[in-house]
Amino acid sequence: MAGILSGASRWLTEPVPRGRVAAFRTLVYLFVAADLVVFTPWVRTHGSVPGELYQPLLIGRLLPLPTPTPLLVNGIFWALLVLSLAAVTGRAPRALGWAVFLLYFEWMIIAMSYGKVDHDRFGFLVALAVLPTAGRARHGDRTLTEAGGWALRVTQIAVVCTYFLAAWAKLRFGGPGWMVGSVLARAIIRRGTELADLIAQVPHLLIAAQFGIIAFELLSPLVFVVPARWRLAVVGFFYSFHVVTIATITISFAPHLVAMTSFLPLERVRPVEWCRRPLRQHATPAVDGEPVAGREPAVPQAPAAGAGPVAAPPAADSAATPAVEAAPAPVVGDVPPAGAAAVP
Amino acid sequence: MVHPMDTLTRRGRAVRVLGTVLAAALLLAGTLWGQDDDFPFGPFRMYAGSNPPNDPAPDTRVEGVDTTGAMVPLDEASTGIRRAEIEGQQGRYAADPALLREVADAYAQRHPAAPALVEVRIVIRWYDIQGGRPTGRSSDETVVSWRAS
Numbered sequence: 431m432a433g434i435l436s437g438a439s440r441w442l443t444e445p446v447p448r449g450r451v452a453a454f455r456t457l458v459y460l461f462v463a464a465d466l467v468v469f470t471p472w473v474r475t476h477g478s479v480p481g482e483l484y485q486p487l488l489i490g491r492l493l494p495l496p497t498p499t500p501l502l503v504n505g506i507f508w509a510l511l512v513l514s515l516a517a518v519t520g521r522a523p524r525a526l527g528w529a530v531f532l533l534y535f536e537w538m539i540i541a542m543s544y545g546k547v548d549h550d551r552f553g554f555l556v557a558l559a560v561l562p563t564a565g566r567a568r569h570g571d572r573t574l575t576e577a578g579g580w581a582l583r584v585t586q587i588a589v590v591c592t593y594f595l596a597a598w599a600k601l602r603f604g605g606p607g608w609m610v611g612s613v614l615a616r617a618i619i620r621r622g623t624e625l626a627d628l629i630a631q632v633p634h635l636l637i638a639a640q641f642g643i644i645a646f647e648l649l650s651p652l653v654f655v656v657p658a659r660w661r662l663a664v665v666g667f668f669y670s671f672h673v674v675t676i677a678t679i680t681i682s683f684a685p686h687l688v689a690m691t692s693f694l695p696l697e698r699v700r701p702v703e704w705c706r707r708p709l710r711q712h713a714t715p716a717v718d719g720e721p722v723a724g725r726e727p728a729v730p731q732a733p734a735a736g737a738g739p740v741a742a743p744p745a746a747d748s749a750a751t752p753a754v755e756a757a758p759a760p761v762v763g764d765v766p767p768a769g770a771a772a773v774p
Numbered sequence: 775m776v777h778p779m780d781t782l783t784r785r786g787r788a789v790r791v792l793g794t795v796l797a798a799a800l801l802l803a804g805t806l807w808g809q810d811d812d813f814p815f816g817p818f819r820m821y822a823g824s825n826p827p828n829d830p831a832p833d834t835r836v837e838g839v840d841t842t843g844a845m846v847p848l849d850e851a852s853t854g855i856r857r858a859e860i861e862g863q864q865g866r867y868a869a870d871p872a873l874l875r876e877v878a879d880a881y882a883q884r885h886p887a888a889p890a891l892v893e894v895r896i897v898i899r900w901y902d903i904q905g906g907r908p909t910g911r912s913s914d915e916t917v918v919s920w921r922a923s
Contacts, residue, residue: 438791445779475855476854483880487813544856545863547811547813548820576780576781577786587794591818595802599805600819608822611825612829612906613821
């Protein structure tokens with residue numbers, strides 16, 4: 431029993447590189463800003479909807495949160511926009527992280543308190559709730575972190591719960607008859623695209639799709655037990671499911687898709703680094719007219735003065751990781767003392 | 775290649791495991807017994823309702839008539855109220871049609887120069903479905919209406 435518990439606790443806090451936490455953090459806080467202005471701009475309109483139509487959720491009644499007014503809604507909107515963009519930088523991860531989480535949570539309560547609750551962001555809310563606990567993390571840092579590993583793991587669990595428990599809810603509210611009912615036909619009528627209208631004409635296809643959805647949702651936890659080399663393919667399948675729902679019934683689940691990146695080796699995605707590298711190469715003229723091969727790493731960041739043009743070979747286990755090139759090992763003491771560098 | 779690692783303290787690990795178990799228990803309880811009201815721990819009931827394969831599908835809209843007699847669509851863009859929010863509170867509107875005045879107020883707030891609304895109604899277009907597939911036939915039903923007196 432003790433063995434199982436400690437195994438579970440080790441799995442929950444399986445370490446990940448800090449660079450992955452940094453990349454996930456940047457993506458999540460960027461999405462908060464994008465959500466405010468692009469994905470769910472309608473939340474802001476609730477400021478001008480008469481308070482009579484506000485039907486606070488349980489949490490809004492317990493706390494108790496005030497009835498939204500234009501001042502409250504606009505105040506949260508601007509504070510959240512500024513703080514989330516500040517949090518994108520990764521600075522003050524605790525203070526900014528908690529502030530963004532609390533404001534975004536209240537923003538969502540305002541969103542859902544007028545008669546319709548959306549179910550597309552449980553994983554995203556979990557990500558916002560745990561990121562402040564993941565500690566400092568710099569982009570490209572390969573130091574492993576258990577706190578960061580836990581933050582990503584519980585986000586993954588929340589994402590999978592969104593699927594698995596949705597199947598459970600279908601069986602609870604719709605019953606087994608859900609699979610042979612007309613739920614997809616209804617969805618297509620209410621918000622279907624032309625593609626969906628075409629699909630709806632195929633006999634039995636919508637019913638088959640309903641069986642498929644339940645099977646996929648019930649089997650989704652397998653993503654945690656499949657061999658690591660298949661895991662990305664399974665996550666790719668999850669994404670493809672959402673591509674189809676966007677293309678047919680225009681439901682994006684955007685925040686869920688962002689939370690699902692917690693499964694991905696995000697530390698390999700370094701857009702800023704990729705942009706900087708050509709600039710740096712451009713700024714450093716090639717010695718002896720020998721052009722530097724495009725795929726070779728750029729000049730190390732802290733070359734020893736007067737040392738020869740020693741190109742650090744990429745680490746064997748990271749050939750596909752552009753991050754390493756600009757990321758000197760963060761360990762204190764790794765850098766030789768100034769005097770030592772002059773030794774030929 | 776071995777990388778350095780930040781490890782958790784015993785307490786840090788215990789707090790995280792406890793938090794995970796607590797949140798999971800709340801979510802599980804919400805799925806088993808909860809409702810949307812329990813957000814964010816309510817059941818994931820998107821498209822969870824079941825309809826017999828030949829039940830017509832409702833497509834709800836809100837429309838108003840202004841002082842000039844023109845028909846005005848009262849959608850999310852013109853009132854700030856989403857269609858699903860109208861449907862979610864349809865029982866309240868049906869019990870007290872005068873509540874539709876709030877929808878007219880929301881419209882007036884966003885269109886101060888527009889002629890006032892004298893009538894607001896919730897209309898459902900019922901689309902016919904046979905064997906789980908839409909047939910293309912439909913009919914309109916006004917379920918709630920309010921007239922300024």
